[in-house]
Amino acid sequence: MDQPLIRLLAPLSLACLCAASPAAAQETSLIDGGKLLLTNGVTTIEGSSGGGVATWSTIAGRETDRGIGLSGHVTLIELPDYGWQSHGVAVGIANRVEISYARQNFDTRDVGTALGLGRGYTLNQNIFGAKLRLAGDIVYGDPLLPQISLGVEHKRNRDTPVALAVGAAHGSGTDFTLSATKLFLSHSVLVNATARLTKANQAGLLGFGTPGDDAHRVQFEGSVAYQLSRRAVIGAEYRTKPDQLAIAREDDWWDLFAAYALTDHLTVTAAYVDLGSIATFDQQRGGFLSAQIAF
Template identity: 75%
Template sequence: MDQPLIRFFGSLCLAAAACAALPATAQDATLVDGGKLLLTNGVTTIEGTSGGGLATWATIAGRETDAGIGVSGHVTFVELPDYGWQSHGLAVGLFDRVELSYARQNFDTRDVGAALGLGQGFTFNQDVFAAKLRIAGDAVYGAPMLPQIAVGIEHKRSGDAAVVKAVGARESKGTDFTLSATKLFLSHSILVNTTARLTKANQTGLLGFGSAGADDYRLQFEGSVAYQLSRRAVIGAEYRTKPDNLAIAREDDWWDLFAAYAVTRNLTVTAAYTDLGSIATFDKQRGAFLSAQVAF
């Protein structure tokens, strides 16, 4: 088993053991209470981590504060002119300090699959195992100029090793490393996030990692700005740069304009207009992003 997976599952086991060691009444309290302000736990990214839709944030999944254990689940759809994208997964937040998550991504090539010789409706699949650690600051409270800062690791495994290598990828699995800073300026109702990502991923890993001519880690940027219209509603924009490794197809940066609404304390719905540029030689992949997150 790869070292990133060993560390991931090791952390998960330690968390489970810590929870099991609590008295029954304490376990019930930590799993039921949710003390975060609405929307301050973020929504769910395409990789299954907490944040925006495209960008990872320093936030920790779930609605629990440092007094307990939070849980969230998501399902996301992206409808593009030539493709369909879907993901679903779970995340656990431990005492607002550690986040462990898993997401399954499915990328439907529809008619493009036949045009590229892969077969009508060929679907690329990827599993993403991630862990995040908050190392400093608080996204909402504390010093106004000290953001919440978190480091993260995302281990990705393509389910289509032979295909991604045939299109030029060097590997079918890889690991991203992230450093995020997030701050909500409550008095101005503005949230700002920036993330640095070290990655070799082609189309976030769905088309493998690296290539024969480009197998080094590349530093990429993810940024988000959001404005809180009310306690329940937020609008904003995101931008994400991406490496361009494959010789057969150009890879563009991504951006979106989004709106998130807390239907209840536990259910948040996010909708966005997103521009993913060129994907596998097909340009102008602009469309709708829709995601639902349940969090406790």
């Protein structure tokens, strides 16, 4: 997906540069990188900007309202019985619109043998996302008005036969999110709340809905972060989950995280995550490590 986007944006960038006067070209840039550090968030496991497991109203990239931003991420989660890896890209347009793609790879390791899939069987999923900032600004403007964004994530499970075998109704589905985020700069505190409309089982890795319950359900995602310095942030997140599959209990997720901007463009996030029970294996707690590059 990143190559077509780059091919699309390159001619636009060239046209803007050619149309501008030399003086204007020095003053403006299509990729301006003018956001305050870390106010574009990091990247969630589903590819949207935000925290690690919670979506925020932030828009990907470091662009302001006159530019285009780009970001890419790689995330690893090490659990007692599983390995979770995701990678993807996102484009932010005028700090108003976000378009994202993520690929998730979930390694079942020895659990794959117990489930009859074979050792090291990997569940895969593609996620195509979009987000629109409706109102407010995460930093500026009315301190009582948060930045509010509406998002959509279309998920395509690449292992539909497995999802159906464990009791899911579908191999693909769509989540809808409504997020409100505000950074209280004078107190160095960020607060986020997201409502997610979903019928995904384990975020979609085990399919969507069940034959007896195929309705979307509202779930909550919350985040609180404290800015230690211009480059360092610590915080916590909580995400409720639907519990629909009869054969595999699904627990809520939470994490404790720290993010550090090594440069203006490279941010590293580390976290302790508790993902509860996954496919009958309990106490899936471990480490989360993510690297994001953004312009």
